[in-house]
Amino acid sequence: MRNIADLLAAAAERLPDATALIDITAGVSLTWPELDAAVNGQAKALIGQGVQPGDRVVLRLPTSAEFVIALFAVARAGAIAVPVSPLSPRPELTSVAERSEARLVLSRDAEEGQPVATEPGEPLSSVGGDEDIAVVSFTSGTTGPVRGVMLSHRALLANVEQMAVVPDALREQDRVFLSIPLCHIYGLGPGLLQSTYAGATVVLAERFEVAEALEICAKHRITVFGGVPAMYTDLADQPAEELSAALATIRLLNSGAAPLHPKVLATIREKTGLGVFEGYGLTEAAPVVTTTLVTGYAKPGSVGRPLPGIELRLVGSDGGVVPIPLDPDDLDDTFDEDMAATGLVAIRGRNLFSGYWPDGTGGPDEDGWFRTGDVGYLDTDGDLHLVDRANDLIIVNGFNVFPHEVETVITEMPEVAEAAVIGMIDERSGEAVRAVVVPTSGAALSQQQVVDYCAERLAGYKVPRTVEFADSLPHSPVGKVMRLRLRS
Numbered sequence: 001m002r003n004i005a006d007l008l009a010a011a012a013e014r015l016p017d018a019t020a021l022i023d024i025t026a027g028v029s030l031t032w033p034e035l036d037a038a039v040n041g042q043a044k045a046l047i048g049q050g051v052q053p054g055d056r057v058v059l060r061l062p063t064s065a066e067f068v069i070a071l072f073a074v075a076r077a078g079a080i081a082v083p084v085s086p087l088s089p090r091p092e093l094t095s096v097a098e099r100s101e102a103r104l105v106l107s108r109d110a111e112e113g114q115p116v117a118t119e120p121g122e123p124l125s126s127v128g129g130d131e132d133i134a135v136v137s138f139t140s141g142t143t144g145p146v147r148g149v150m151l152s153h154r155a156l157l158a159n160v161e162q163m164a165v166v167p168d169a170l171r172e173q174d175r176v177f178l179s180i181p182l183c184h185i186y187g188l189g190p191g192l193l194q195s196t197y198a199g200a201t202v203v204l205a206e207r208f209e210v211a212e213a214l215e216i217c218a219k220h221r222i223t224v225f226g227g228v229p230a231m232y233t234d235l236a237d238q239p240a241e242e243l244s245a246a247l248a249t250i251r252l253l254n255s256g257a258a259p260l261h262p263k264v265l266a267t268i269r270e271k272t273g274l275g276v277f278e279g280y281g282l283t284e285a286a287p288v289v290t291t292t293l294v295t296g297y298a299k300p301g302s303v304g305r306p307l308p309g310i311e312l313r314l315v316g317s318d319g320g321v322v323p324i325p326l327d328p329d330d331l332d333d334t335f336d337e338d339m340a341a342t343g344l345v346a347i348r349g350r351n352l353f354s355g356y357w358p359d360g361t362g363g364p365d366e367d368g369w370f371r372t373g374d375v376g377y378l379d380t381d382g383d384l385h386l387v388d389r390a391n392d393l394i395i396v397n398g399f400n401v402f403p404h405e406v407e408t409v410i411t412e413m414p415e416v417a418e419a420a421v422i423g424m425i426d427e428r429s430g431e432a433v434r435a436v437v438v439p440t441s442g443a444a445l446s447q448q449q450v451v452d453y454c455a456e457r458l459a460g461y462k463v464p465r466t467v468e469f470a471d472s473l474p475h476s477p478v479g480k481v482m483r484l485r486l487r488s
Contacts, residue, residue, distance in 0.1 A: 001083030001129030004154050005039065007124070007160070007196045012036035013201050015172070023065040024216060025206040030065065032199070035072075035186070039066075042073035053078030053127050056100040056136065059183065060084045060093055060107040062206040066116040066188040067182045068192060070106050073116075075153070078127030080101075081135050082148075083183035088459040096138050100148060100357065119142045125230035136357050137185055139283045139400050146405070148357025149283045151185075158350035159189055159286040160197045162307040166278075166293045168252055169356065170224060174200035175249075177222040179208040179231075186257045186398055190279075191226050200224070210234040221249040228397050229260045230428040232276055236264045240271035247272050254290075256281060257398020258430025259386065262300035269298075280386060281375050282372055284353040285310075289345075289372075292385050302383040309350065314343030314378065315371060322377075342377045342387055346370065368384035392483055394423035394431050396461040401433055406464065409457050410435060410450060415443035420473050420481045421464070432465035436486055438473060445469070 011020065012032040012260030020032040030038065051057060057074045059081055061067040067083075074081040082100045084093055086108070097105060131385060135151040163169060170176065176195045180187040182204075197200045203220050205212070208231050216222065225247070227235075232255055235243060247253075253268070253276045266275050275298030281287035289312065292304035306312045314322035322343035348368045355363030364370040373393070376386040394401040403421035410419040418438040426432035439445045447467040454463045474485040 003126035003129035005072045005126045011199045019201045021202040023204050028065045037120035038069045039072040041119045042117045042126045043076040044121045045117040046077045055079045055103040058082045058102045058105040062086045063182045070116050076126045136282050150354040155286040162309045167296045170198040170200050173201040174223045176224045177203045179205040185283045218246045224252045229259045233428045236267040244272050284349045311348040315346050316343050345372045345374045397429045399461045401462050415445040435464040435467045
């Protein structure tokens with residue numbers, strides 16, 4: 001049986017003298033055998049505490065060596081990792097731990113759980129794999145509130161192998177800089193697991209600060225930079241000479257989790273000569289679906305083509321497949337982007353999830369297809385463009401925000417009669433949360449009060465960036481708030 005922890009064991013055997021990871025924040029550097037031994041030690045500690053195959057272990061850890069050790073140790077012990085952001089409020093941790101019925105929480109905070117063991121351990125064979133669940137990632141879905149996405153070893157390994165065969169894929173000689181959260185599937189999959197599969201050195205930083213990031217890139221001769229649009233916005237703001245010098249050893253800039261503004265892409269290309277390659281994915285796909293790396297061309301506004309082994313089609317409102325544009329060389333087949341046929345993005349491949357926690361409902365249909373809820377169109381080159389999302393999902397730096405969750409918190413305030421939450425375009429984070437609030441009669445309420453109230457109860461990316469007040473909200477005949485009218 002194939003287990004994601006086997007990627008680490010293979011790298012340790014193949015590259016006994018190579019550096020596996022450098023934790024900038026902690027000042028820790030480990031070779032592949034040292035990392036493998038630390039994982040064995042942690043896995044044995046988990047087993048000693050009664051963790052059994054299939055048990056859930058919450059990982060509330062930052063982007064660090066601790067997270068890497070914990071993830072692979074949980075997998076090696078046959079348990080299921082449940083990553084949680086270390087920045088999320090305590091109630092979110094409690095909710096995830098209760099919903100997943102976690103046996104254990106690994107955290108730096110002694111009040112929340114226990115620390116990760118660092119002592120080496122003797123070799124230990126991985127328990128389970130293949131269709132066994134490796135990770136349950138709790139994320140707001142496109143059709144409702146927070147749900148636990150069940151990712152098997154098969155799904156995660158399939159996506160690693162699908163990414164490994166595209167042009168300019170990660171290789172053994174690479175030094176990969178990651179300051180994106182490893183608790184997010186983008187950092188965990190294309191970042192950590194892909195690097196481990198390739199045997200590339202991972203350079204980790206707990207948080208992104210542009211000046212420090214440039215120093216790290218120069219000092220450690222980084223060759224691959226894994227980022228999100230907000231990071232590239234900060235990079236694009238740097239002086240051309242400084243940016244170009246710091247990124248002198250870079251061969252590949254990757255962006256994911258949210259759309260990258262074409263202006264940012266153009267600025268970085270102008271200042272450094274480097275293109276930024278974008279991809280599209282979702283937690284349910286473990287996560288990468290398409291990337292511009294498939295063609296090797298960083299096309300502005302496009303998220304590229306499907307990875308080898310992934311099928312993609314667009315589904316219309318009637319359930320039929322949306323036709324793909326015809327031959328672009330045929331003058332009779334003119335392509336007008338404004339008139340492009342859009343549809344729901346549906347995908348099929350071995351990288352798809354096993355349904356939602358706990359009973360596996362909502363997964364791929366009997367033919368293996370999964371409708372993502374994202375709306376897009378294909379241009380005449382066959383490249384995917386995302387134009388909207390079904391329902392009202394907001395994506396902030398790749399993290400999903402379902403409006404109802406934020407609205408529920410805001411309307412807990414006694415001064416609030418009603419609230420609606422929508423997304424607004426933000427160059428740094430892709431989208432930001434905007435709240436429209438109707439105060440109760442005679443109530444004195446400020447924007448900052450609403451923001452502060454949310455900040456105490458929600459993760460930072462869910463907190464409204466702007467708060468507006470209104471006398472009333474637009475409603476449909478059946479009483480539903482008409483968010484489309486608020487957007488316009």
